[in-house]
Amino acid sequence: MVSREKELPQVNSCIRLFADQEQIQGYKETLDEIEDVFARLAQVYALAGNDARLKILYLLGQQNELCPCDLSDILQMTVPAVSQHLRKLRDAHLVRTRKTGQTIFYSIMPDQANVIDQLFIHIPNQKSVAV
Amino acid sequence: MVSREKELPQVNSCIRLFADQEQIQGYKETLDEIEDVFARLAQVYALAGNDARLKILYLLGQQNELCPCDLSDILQMTVPAVSQHLRKLRDAHLVRTRKTGQTIFYSIMPDQANVIDQLFIHIPNQKSVAV
DNA sequence: ACTGTATTTAAGCAAATACTTAAATATTAA
DNA sequence: TTAATATTTAAGTATTTGCTTAAATACAGT
Numbered sequence: 001m002v003s004r005e006k007e008l009p010q011v012n013s014c015i016r017l018f019a020d021q022e023q024i025q026g027y028k029e030t031l032d033e034i035e036d037v038f039a040r041l042a043q044v045y046a047l048a049g050n051d052a053r054l055k056i057l058y059l060l061g062q063q064n065e066l067c068p069c070d071l072s073d074i075l076q077m078t079v080p081a082v083s084q085h086l087r088k089l090r091d092a093h094l095v096r097t098r099k100t101g102q103t104i105f106y107s108i109m110p111d112q113a114n115v116i117d118q119l120f121i122h123i124p125n126q127k128s129v130a131v
Numbered sequence: 132m133v134s135r136e137k138e139l140p141q142v143n144s145c146i147r148l149f150a151d152q153e154q155i156q157g158y159k160e161t162l163d164e165i166e167d168v169f170a171r172l173a174q175v176y177a178l179a180g181n182d183a184r185l186k187i188l189y190l191l192g193q194q195n196e197l198c199p200c201d202l203s204d205i206l207q208m209t210v211p212a213v214s215q216h217l218r219k220l221r222d223a224h225l226v227r228t229r230k231t232g233q234t235i236f237y238s239i240m241p242d243q244a245n246v247i248d249q250l251f252i253h254i255p256n257q258k259s260v261a262v
Numbered sequence: 263a264c265t266g267t268a269t270t271t272a273a274g275c276a277a278a279t280a281c282t283t284a285a286a287t288a289t290t291a292a
Numbered sequence: 293t294t295a296a297t298a299t300t301t302a303a304g305t306a307t308t309t310g311c312t313t314a315a316a317t318a319c320a321g322t
Binding site for chain 1: 154155158159162165168169170172173174175176177178179180181182185186189190193194201204205206207246249250251252253254255
């Protein structure tokens with residue numbers, strides 16, 4: 001029980017010497033307002049945060065479409081492993097599929113192309129992106 | 132044992148009907164050349180792929196510096212939890228520290244500011260970034 | 263109908279994550 | 293020196309991740 005809790009009940013960790021209390025409260029509210037934006041951003045980055053998936057997104061950005069089989073060859077990993085990564089990307093609506101015979105072609109979801117291109121903006125020889 | 136393996140020994144998964152074999156080989160080599168770039172990118176995105184860490188990076192981008200204690204208040208999580216996230220960010224050289232008394236201020240590592248600003252380019256009211 | 267190919271799904275498992283609580287460290291002030 | 297504060301570190305744990313292998317599904321050609 002510390003006396004300052006009487007005037008600042010929302011403070012519960014440390015006695016701040018430097019921080020501006022109002023500003024802190026303001027940041028809390030800002031983060032609350034765009035909570036869903038952050039949630040989506042974190043989801044995209046979590047997916048891009050895996051080496052195999054990052055490369056898949058890169059390759060799909062370069063090539064129009066690729067099948068799990070090709071990706072398996074390029075990335076040198078088993079087809080089921082690739083398929084499971086593709087499923088996560090599709091669940092997050094980052095890629096879409098087109099079926100022709102027994103082949104399933106994966107491509108970048110058009111309305112997510114900007115977000116995905118941004119991921120590779122620091123890659124050398126990367127095509128420029130309209131934001 | 133399939134006959135085509137004699138002329139294309141590096142192919143080991145599926146019989147491709149559509150893909151250009153040379154192009155596939157080309158992508159393998161390209162990915163090999165920039166393997167370390169992808170590794171670093173994936174590392175950054177994996178770190179940004181956590182909601183708490185993404186917010187920490189955002190807040191540090193807005194404010195010049197913040198201590199674990201303030202972040203704990205803003206994010207409404209325990210101090211050790213925040214501290215462990217900050218450690219990961221520091222291990223990856225995304226943030227740095229400055230000590231004053233018993234307070235440790237965290238701030239964005241200057242040479243990583245561009246990479247980090249890029250993470251939030253789709254956030255509304257985000258300041259523009261020089262790439 | 264049978265075989266082969268492309269893909270997904272399921273089950274199992276080792277490793278990584280992200281928290282928790284408790285203890286250790288460092289600094290400041292009484 | 294003692295007490296309080298800020299922070300980190302350690303240990304424990306539940307959950308998630310990312311692969312593996314095997315099985316299931318779907319389609320095409322013979």
